[in-house]
Amino acid sequence: MLYVASLATLLFTGCSKEQSELSIDDVQSQATISGKVIYNGGVYWDKKENKSVTVDGIGSDVTVVVKVNNKDYKGENGTYQYFETKTDANGFFSISIPVYNSINNAEVYNLPFYGKWQEVEYIDGEFKNKQYSNVLMKMTTNKVSATEKEIKFVTISTTYENEDQFKK
Secondary structure (H helix, E strand, O other): OHHHHHHHHHHHHOOOOOOOOOOHHHOOOEEEEEEEEEEEEEEEEEOOOOEEEEEEEEOOOOEEEEEEEHHHHOOOOOOEEEEEEEOOOOOEEEEEEEOOOEEEEEEEEEOOEEEEEEEEEEEOOEEEEEEEEEEEEOOOEEEEEEEOOOEEEEEEEEOEOOHHHHOO
């Protein structure tokens, strides 16, 4: 009889989480969020074409974060799961996100990073190109929704934080 009571106690106390709880570790389905980080790199003066040309900067080695509300995992609304990855040398990223049924309005954003900036200045009757390195680019957020096995592409397009960086 003592054996049966011990076995029953072990069966009822051996599990630490309730059957109704859902953990992020229990979510088997995934969606893929892919994209590219680009930024406004300014302009330069093309002497051959005699015009200014816009520069698109590529955010390489930039941290990209996907912020998902836990309500999408049947958890508490207003608490979040964060997933992060880095961009490659060409500014591309890809990350797999657990999906219960779907994720709705997840935030996809870059952390601030340093890039290059160019501008044209008219000095002494001539256009001159000025270049700046280590210009702080700001965090920019996009929203994305996805269902399981879906692949979403997001372009994160950002610019410099403020013009004070260019003052001497």
